[in-house]
Amino acid sequence: MTGEIARCHARLQQLSDGLDHIDATIRLFAPDFVQESILPKVFTPPKSWSKRGEMSRAVLSILRVAKGPLSTREIASMIVQQRGLDADKGILDVMTRRVANVLRDKRSAGLVRSLEETGLWLQWEVVR
CATH class of the missing domain: 1.20.5 (Single alpha-helices involved in coiled-coils or other helix-helix interfaces)
Structure with a gap:
């Protein structure tokens, strides 16, 4: 320190x-x-930012109510829609990376699992 x-x-x-x-x-x-x-610039975080733990809760909530496995991109798209953000490519790409980080973290904790790759995105589901 x-x-x-x-x-x-x-x-x-x-x-x-x-x-x-x-x-x-x-x-x-x-x-x-x-x-x-000259006034200092004040940093205001973008609307797409999450508070601590908010992204994890949103991802797990979506997976719990899903009828089947969902791709990382589908989960990201649902979160963008829930937050009322513009679903442009930039926001969707950022949100997809954030969702992927959460999913990898939760997979290592044993809460979710990824299924065999079926294309570009992994399919995810909650471990029951």
Whole structure:
């Protein structure tokens, strides 16, 4: 932990030095400019992000009520639909990767299993 803290302090110093250089450059080209008037950007996560455990609960919930095995892409598509997101290719690809991560994690925990590959996507079901 001490090493990680030292790396964080070094990175903070590096960022601070970079900011000082930017401030100096601004002073060269616009001496009257007030640097404090530049507001920091606030990070807002995209709507497709999940809270801790939310994705796992959604995936397992879908698999529990499914009448048969579902592919990773089908599960991702259902989650996109449940959340009311635009079902464009980008969101669907991101959600498919997230669902795949959850499924692999739950498979190693023994909660779900993957069936023989039947095409591009694995088929998944809850272990009963």
